[in-house]
Structures are given as C-alpha cells and as structure tokens.
Amino acid sequence: MTDKTPTSRRNFLKGSIAAGGALAATPALAAGDPAITEVQPWANQLGEGVDVAPYGMPSKYEAHVRRRDVPWLTADPVSSVNFTPLHELDGVITPNGLCFERHHGGTADIDPAKYRLMINGLVEKELVFTLQDLKRFPRQNRAYFLECAANSGMEWRGAQLNGCQFTHGMIHNVIYTGVSLRTILEQAGVKTNGKWVMPEGADASAMTRSIPIEKALDDCLVAFAMNGEALRPEQGYPVRLVVPGWEGNMWVKWLRRIEVGDMPWHHREETSKYTDLMANGKARRFTWEMDAKSVITNPSPQAPITHGKGHTIITGVAWSGRGTIKEVHVTTDGGRNWHQARIDGPSWDKSMHRFYYEFDWDGSPLLLQSRAVDSTGYVQPTKNELRAVRGENSIYHNNGIQTWHINEKGEAENVEIS
Numbered sequence: 001m002t003d004k005t006p007t008s009r010r011n012f013l014k015g016s017i018a019a020g021g022a023l024a025a026t027p028a029l030a031a032g033d034p035a036i037t038e039v040q041p042w043a044n045q046l047g048e049g050v051d052v053a054p055y056g057m058p059s060k061y062e063a064h065v066r067r068r069d070v071p072w073l074t075a076d077p078v079s080s081v082n083f084t085p086l087h088e089l090d091g092v093i094t095p096n097g098l099c100f101e102r103h104h105g106g107t108a109d110i111d112p113a114k115y116r117l118m119i120n121g122l123v124e125k126e127l128v129f130t131l132q133d134l135k136r137f138p139r140q141n142r143a144y145f146l147e148c149a150a151n152s153g154m155e156w157r158g159a160q161l162n163g164c165q166f167t168h169g170m171i172h173n174v175i176y177t178g179v180s181l182r183t184i185l186e187q188a189g190v191k192t193n194g195k196w197v198m199p200e201g202a203d204a205s206a207m208t209r210s211i212p213i214e215k216a217l218d219d220c221l222v223a224f225a226m227n228g229e230a231l232r233p234e235q236g237y238p239v240r241l242v243v244p245g246w247e248g249n250m251w252v253k254w255l256r257r258i259e260v261g262d263m264p265w266h267h268r269e270e271t272s273k274y275t276d277l278m279a280n281g282k283a284r285r286f287t288w289e290m291d292a293k294s295v296i297t298n299p300s301p302q303a304p305i306t307h308g309k310g311h312t313i314i315t316g317v318a319w320s321g322r323g324t325i326k327e328v329h330v331t332t333d334g335g336r337n338w339h340q341a342r343i344d345g346p347s348w349d350k351s352m353h354r355f356y357y358e359f360d361w362d363g364s365p366l367l368l369q370s371r372a373v374d375s376t377g378y379v380q381p382t383k384n385e386l387r388a389v390r391g392e393n394s395i396y397h398n399n400g401i402q403t404w405h406i407n408e409k410g411e412a413e414n415v416e417i418s
C-alpha cells in the first residue's frame with residue numbers, strides 16, 4: 001500500500017472529519033494530482049486481448065498475496081505446511097490457490113481415470129467406485145472451514161510468529177461439491193456392528209484416521225470440487241473427505257479407501273500425533289471438534305495501519321466447529337472495554353464468518369483482540385484460561401484470544417497480555 005497522499009489532501013480530510021464527524025474517510029479533490037491530470041499508460045494503448053491467459057491469474061500488483069511457509073518449522077517440504085495469507089483476504093471464501101497446504105508425504109499426482117474408491121470391512125457388499133461413479137450420486141454444495149489442529153500451536157507458550165498468516169493461517173474456507181458419505185455407505189450397507197470408519201489416503205503417507213459412524217452418517221462429504229472447480233492437487237485431487245467442524249487431519253485427501261470397523265484403529269495420527277499432552281503427562285485422545293476461535297486479520301503484523309489516525313476499519317474472521325458464530329467482540333485496550341463487531345456475509349454452519357469493527361483511532365497505541373461467541377453460547381477463552389485447563393505441553397487445539405500491539409505509527413506486533 002502506498003502513502004503518497006499530498007498534505008493538502010490530508011489536511012482537508014482531517015478538517016472534514018472534525019467538522020462533519022463523517023463516518024468514513026471521504027476522499028477530497030486534490031488539485032494537480034497526476035493520477036487525474038495525466039493520461040495513464042493503460043489508457044493510451046490497447047490492452048491484451050482475450051485468451052492471453054486461458055486460466056486467469058491475479059493482477060501482477062497482487063504478487064505478494066501468496067501462501068508462505070516457515071522454513072525452520074519442518075525438516076523437509078514434503079512433510080510440511082504453508083499458510084493462508086489471511087491478512088490479504090476479505091469476505092469468507094478462501095481462493096483455491098491460497099488454501100494452506102499440509103502434506104505428510106508430498107502431493108499425490110493421481111490420474112483421474114485410474115482413481116478408485118474402495119468401501120470394505122463391516123459392510124454387506126464391498127464396493128469400488130470410479131470418479132464417474134461418484135459423480136452419478138446426488139450432489140451437495142456446502143461451505144466449511146478446515147482448520148489444522150496445529151493451527152496456532154507455536155503460540156502455546158507465548159507470542160512467537162509475527163503475522164496472522166503464520167499464527168492462524170492453517171485454515172481455509174471453501175464451498176465443496178460432493179456426495180454425502182452417508183449415500184456411499186448406504187450403497188455398501190453398514191453392518192449392525194459397524195461403529196467406526198477409517199478413511200485412507202492414496203498418497204505416500206497413506207493417511208488414516210478413525211471416525212465414529214455417527215459423524216460419518218451425519219454431515220461428511222466425499223468431495224470432488226472446491227469453489228466450483230475440480231479440487232486442486234494440493235487439496236486432494238480428485239477426491240477428499242470433508243469432515244465438517246472437525247480437525248483438519250481427519251479430512252483425508254486423495255481418498256482411496258473407507259473401511260468400516262467395530263473399533264477405532266488407534267493409528268499413528270490419532271495416538272503419537274493429534275492427541276493433547278496434559279500437564280499430568282497423560283494424553284487426551286480424540287479431540288475432534290474445533291472450538292470457536294477468531295483473529296483480527298487487519299491490522300496485523302503483515303498489514304499495519306498506513307493511513308494515520310482517524311477512521312479505521314478493523315476486520316477479521318471467526319469460526320466454530322459446533323455451529324455458527326453468534327457474536328464477535330473487539331477490544332482496542334487489551335480487554336478493558338469490549339465492543340460488538342459487525343458480522344457481514346453469510347453465516348453458515350461450521351463455516352468462516354467475517355467481522356468488522358469501525359472506530360476513530362486517535363493515534364495512541366492499541367492492544368487489539370477479538371473474541372468469538374458461537375451458537376452454543378461458548379465464549380473463546382484467553383490463553384491463560386486455556387492453559388489453566390490444558391497445561392503448557394499442548395500443541396494442538398489452541399483457540400486462545402490473540403493480541404496485536406499497535407504502535408503510534410500503526411505498526412503491529414504479536415504480543416501476549418493474558
């Protein structure tokens with residue numbers, strides 16, 4: 001963002017706010033602004049014709065809007081993670097090219113003609129579907145957030161990473177098209193002792209997780225499209241499991257098999273990983289649901305306030321694995337006073353919500369926080385409230401309140417005050 005506003009325009013702006021108490025920064029005419037008086041290069045020659053990019057890409061001026069990784073976090077990029085640039089996004093949908101990636105054995109490169117989905121185990125009839133077979137069942141379209149259980153995991157012991165992309169970017173929110181898992185399981189006929197399902201990935205990590213049959217028959221989707229187009233390879237092309245509201249690890253990508261069993265399998269990803277080590281040294285297993293959480297995305301360390309004092313828009317996102325977000329509260333003074341934020345955009349079940357809080361910044365330092373309340377009445381806790389229950393050993397399921405310190409220049413820093 002540039003800050004080349006001529007001083008005359010600045011002063012006019014300040015004057016108009018002071019005089020009229022205008023809600024928004026009303027732009028004023030600036031005499032001699034070359035962006036108005038000069039013919040710009042894009043106007044004195046023809047532009048590119050259609051089809052220069054048969055698959056369109058964002059403007060070159062948006063090149064900084066990209067996923068980023070933290071190189072020291074993992075030893076090798078094939079078993080690693082990168083992060084959604086939340087501070088560059090608005091609304092509630094994550095564009096496909098910006099959805100964070102988390103792979104345990106790299107991205108599988110699957111030929112859709114050779115794609116197969118097997119249903120086996122405690123079923124009346126074991127079945128194998130091709131991609132075409134799957135697309136002949138009734139389809140559903142649903143928006144859901146996917147949050148990795150390790151999102152904000154680096155922040156358990158204190159403020160660490162300087163940007164919401166890194167502290168909160170292991171999340172995306174996408175509209176999926178797919179077939180309900182219930183429909184698929186009904187084809188095979190789950191036996192009465194079939195109490196659990198185990199989805200398995202076709203990638204080199206062969207990811208597996210145990211899911212109780214109640215969830216499998218409730219709202220899970222066998223999805224083949226995201227935001228209107230085929231899944232991206234990184235997100236599980238051609239087919240992934242969608243497990244609404246539950247931790248991202250269970251959303252098996254490159255889905256190749258679903259086994260029905262009578263007990264959980266207790267595989268690696270639900271024992272040695274994705275369990276929560278408590279203060280007494282015992283691990284809490286099966287923390288499936290993602291608790292309500294929120295974060296202010298703007299301003300934040302990667303997106304400072306650049307316009308100086310005056311009318312300022314604070315925005316962020318909130319979500320809950322148990323339903324919708326009923327309210328978001330914002331504080332600018334570290335929790336002394338809380339204000340009701342305005343939620344704008346769709347309020348879908350287990351989907352990201354967008355909030356705004358508009359206020360007149362006097363230029364003094366701020367301690368910004370947001371706090372989500374979900375449709376069950378659950379209130380997002382402070383980090384200390386979370387530690388009181390969970391101890392200091394945890395990595396996963398950190399939904400504590402995030403604080404950004406804003407200085408007089410509008411620069412933001414990751415800090416902790418509670």
Ligand SMILES: Nc1nc2c(c(=O)[nH]1)N[C@H]1C(S)=C(S)[C@@H](COP(=O)(O)O)O[C@H]1N2
Pocket residue numbers: 099100101102103104105146147148149172200201202203205206207234235236248249250251252253254
């Ligand atoms: N087959 C397979 N499925 C997988 C994984 C994987 O490595 N292999 N990673 C899991 C984890 S830990 C997460 S958080 C999500 C990440 O989904 P994304 O890459 O679409 O963001 O996929 C899950 N499904």
Ligand SMILES: [Mo]
Pocket residue numbers: 102147148149150248249
């Ligand atoms: Mo994850």
